[in-house]
Amino acid sequence: MLRFILTRVSLIIPTFIGITLLAFFLIRLVPGDPIETMAGERGIDAARHEQLRKEFGFDKPIFVQYGVYISRVLQGDLGKSLVTQAPVWSEFKALFPATMELAICAILFALVLGLPAGMIAAIRRNSIFDHGVMGISLAGYSMPIFWWGLILILVFSVQLDLTPVSGRIDVLYYIEPVTGFLLIDSLLSGEEGAFASAVEHLILPTIVLGTVPLAVIARMTRSAMLEVLGEDYIRTAKAKGLSRYRIIVLHALRNALIPVVTVIGLQVGVLFTGAILTETIFSWPGVGKWLIDAIFRRDYPVLQGGALLLGIVVMSVNLLVDLAYGLINPRIRHNR
Amino acid sequence: MTAETMEAPAVAVATATPPHPLREFWGYFSANKGAVAGLIVIILVVTVALLADVLAPHSPYVTDTSIALKPPFWQEGGSLAFPLGTDPIGRDILSRLIYGSRLSLLIGVVIVSISIVLGTVLGLVAGFTRGMTEIFIMRLMDIVLTLPSLLLAIVIVAVLGPGLVNSMLAVALVILPHYVRLARAAVITETSKDYVTAARVSGAGTLRLMFKEVLPNCTAPLIVQASLGISTAILDAAALGFLGLGAQPPAPEWGTMLADAREFVLRAWWVVTFPGLAILITVLAFNLLGDGLRDALDPKLKR
Numbered sequence: 001m002l003r004f005i006l007t008r009v010s011l012i013i014p015t016f017i018g019i020t021l022l023a024f025f026l027i028r029l030v031p032g033d034p035i036e037t038m039a040g041e042r043g044i045d046a047a048r049h050e051q052l053r054k055e056f057g058f059d060k061p062i063f064v065q066y067g068v069y070i071s072r073v074l075q076g077d078l079g080k081s082l083v084t085q086a087p088v089w090s091e092f093k094a095l096f097p098a099t100m101e102l103a104i105c106a107i108l109f110a111l112v113l114g115l116p117a118g119m120i121a122a123i124r125r126n127s128i129f130d131h132g133v134m135g136i137s138l139a140g141y142s143m144p145i146f147w148w149g150l151i152l153i154l155v156f157s158v159q160l161d162l163t164p165v166s167g168r169i170d171v172l173y174y175i176e177p178v179t180g181f182l183l184i185d186s187l188l189s190g191e192e193g194a195f196a197s198a199v200e201h202l203i204l205p206t207i208v209l210g211t212v213p214l215a216v217i218a219r220m221t222r223s224a225m226l227e228v229l230g231e232d233y234i235r236t237a238k239a240k241g242l243s244r245y246r247i248i249v250l251h252a253l254r255n256a257l258i259p260v261v262t263v264i265g266l267q268v269g270v271l272f273t274g275a276i277l278t279e280t281i282f283s284w285p286g287v288g289k290w291l292i293d294a295i296f297r298r299d300y301p302v303l304q305g306g307a308l309l310l311g312i313v314v315m316s317v318n319l320l321v322d323l324a325y326g327l328i329n330p331r332i333r334h335n336r
Numbered sequence: 337m338t339a340e341t342m343e344a345p346a347v348a349v350a351t352a353t354p355p356h357p358l359r360e361f362w363g364y365f366s367a368n369k370g371a372v373a374g375l376i377v378i379i380l381v382v383t384v385a386l387l388a389d390v391l392a393p394h395s396p397y398v399t400d401t402s403i404a405l406k407p408p409f410w411q412e413g414g415s416l417a418f419p420l421g422t423d424p425i426g427r428d429i430l431s432r433l434i435y436g437s438r439l440s441l442l443i444g445v446v447i448v449s450i451s452i453v454l455g456t457v458l459g460l461v462a463g464f465t466r467g468m469t470e471i472f473i474m475r476l477m478d479i480v481l482t483l484p485s486l487l488l489a490i491v492i493v494a495v496l497g498p499g500l501v502n503s504m505l506a507v508a509l510v511i512l513p514h515y516v517r518l519a520r521a522a523v524i525t526e527t528s529k530d531y532v533t534a535a536r537v538s539g540a541g542t543l544r545l546m547f548k549e550v551l552p553n554c555t556a557p558l559i560v561q562a563s564l565g566i567s568t569a570i571l572d573a574a575a576l577g578f579l580g581l582g583a584q585p586p587a588p589e590w591g592t593m594l595a596d597a598r599e600f601v602l603r604a605w606w607v608v609t610f611p612g613l614a615i616l617i618t619v620l621a622f623n624l625l626g627d628g629l630r631d632a633l634d635p636k637l638k639r
């Protein structure tokens with residue numbers, strides 16, 4: 001097992017170097033002089049230009065620049081935002097819990113609905129329920145979520161007046177960040193109604209962000225379940241006279257979950273992609289919206305650092321899923 | 337494809353001659369109602385795109401603030417002159433959607449063409465050369481796959497500058513790894529087969545082996561991925577348009593139309609509803625078609 005973990009961990013090193021290279025060259029690929037680009041339309045005088053060139057190290061050879069960049073990144077120094085002058089890392093740290101909270105809720109939403117839906121669809125193959133689940137999940141899979149969010153706002157916020165349109169919590173409440181997760185912090189604060197307000201604000205973004213993973217999980221669970229239900233050991237279990245519940249939950253589901261776990265892992269990337277769109281629609285103060293804002297403000301250090309950090313997060317989650325996969329499926333860890 | 341269809345169990349057992357591959361393909365494909373529905377929708381969208389000049393009742397660009405935000409015809413205040421209503425600056429939504437179908441199809445086809453050509457070549461090279469070149473190409477593709485697709489596309493567009501062409505390049509680059517992996521995997525399974533050895537023994541060069549012998553036999557998975565890829569491409573390009581990074585106004589691109597209309601969501605439901613529906617239906621159709629093609633072309637999945 002240790003050997004398996006070590007191989008997997010060492011495999012991400014080239015990927016890490018690749019991501020840093022990408023982030024490093026990103027800012028150097030911007031057409032024109034990077035300092036003038038950063039200065040924007042205001043322009044910049046020659047002396048300040050020279051000073052900035054030295055500060056950013058643009059006067060040194062490119063591989064030296066990369067070396068300096070890498071050593072800074074490893075020390076947690078990702079530069080400063082051109083707009084707020086705050087370190088990129090501290091901005092990311094402050095905003096990431098909001099994205100994380102949304103992503104966790106979304107994946108839970110997808111799992112809670114997707115797993116049973118896929119299971120039942122497989123057990124009752126070709127029933128109306130099965131066709132319904134497959135049809136809906138195909139639509140969910142094809143959903144432009146930025147539109148889906150607007151439609152949900154239109155129905156639930158505008159027509160029915162049930163949920164708020166944007167933000168994480170009502171402006172009435174000021175919650176001291178403890179964990180950064182508002183659901184927990186609002187409970188800790190003990191303020192009346194704060195938790196309910198946080199939940200209300202979470203509902204629509206969770207549905208929007210969870211739609212694509214939900215569709216994928218339902219489809220995957222169904223097909224994995226169908227495959228497992230056709231196996232010999234299920235027939236044996238039936239022949240032994242085991243109860244339906246035991247067969248499905250203990251024998252079939254456990255084996256069907258293996259491919260589903262991988263799919264959940266792959267959804268992490270989808271979640272962060274979706275978070276960018278979801279946060280933009282609902283003005284959710286997370287890293288996705290932060291990155292998009294950075295683009296329009298031409299805040300290149302934020303874009304560079306933020307993309308790098310998100311890349312590292314996705315990479316780490318993929319690694320964890322890989323390890324979990326080895327844990328639940330011994331065939332994998334013994335084969336390699 | 338031919339090699340694979342030979343191995344597949346024959347549909348009609350008793351006939352003396354095996355059915356024509358195309359006929360067999362259609363037999364499998366048409367059994368899937370969803371796929372046929374997808375194909376019909378796609379044919380419709382293509383027709384609309386081709387006949388946009390004839391079908392659109394108004395120009396997609398001419399603005400007229402005196403008729404701004406007219407509701408669709410079935411609502412009070414709407415008229416049949418503007419069947420789906422007008423947008424905040426008085427352009428006919430139906431006409432913009434009709435012209436938008438041109439853009440969306442163009443976007444999908446161009447993106448997938450770029451990545452399929454580039455991806456197949458890279459995949460063939462990786463599969464044939466093995467060694468360092470292969471490791472380099474595949475590692476690079478793994479890195480691209482690690483990053484969330486839209487994030488990478490956003491970063492690329494942020495660097496190149498917003499716009500239709502740049503957003504298409506960005507999305508093409510982001511979906512490239514799928515084609516490279518597919519082509520490489522297909523090459524590796526194909527090269528161990530006898531017909532490749534036979535061709536090699538008769539003196540065929542590597543380039544000939546790549547393009548004349550192996551490539552035609554890996555087209556099936558590539559066609560399936562292309563159909564599914566068009567739906568991803570249309571969706572991602574629309575998302576970029578929605579974020580203001582893709583096609584720029586006043587282009588009638590569906591995602592861009594949504595971005596323009598976003599602030600009017602509280603006042604006029606129709607300005608956001610229809611462009612999104614158009615995206616959803618088109619993407620759904622390509623996904624249905626892709627699923628159907630996969631079932632019909634991939635003998636491993638034939639049951």
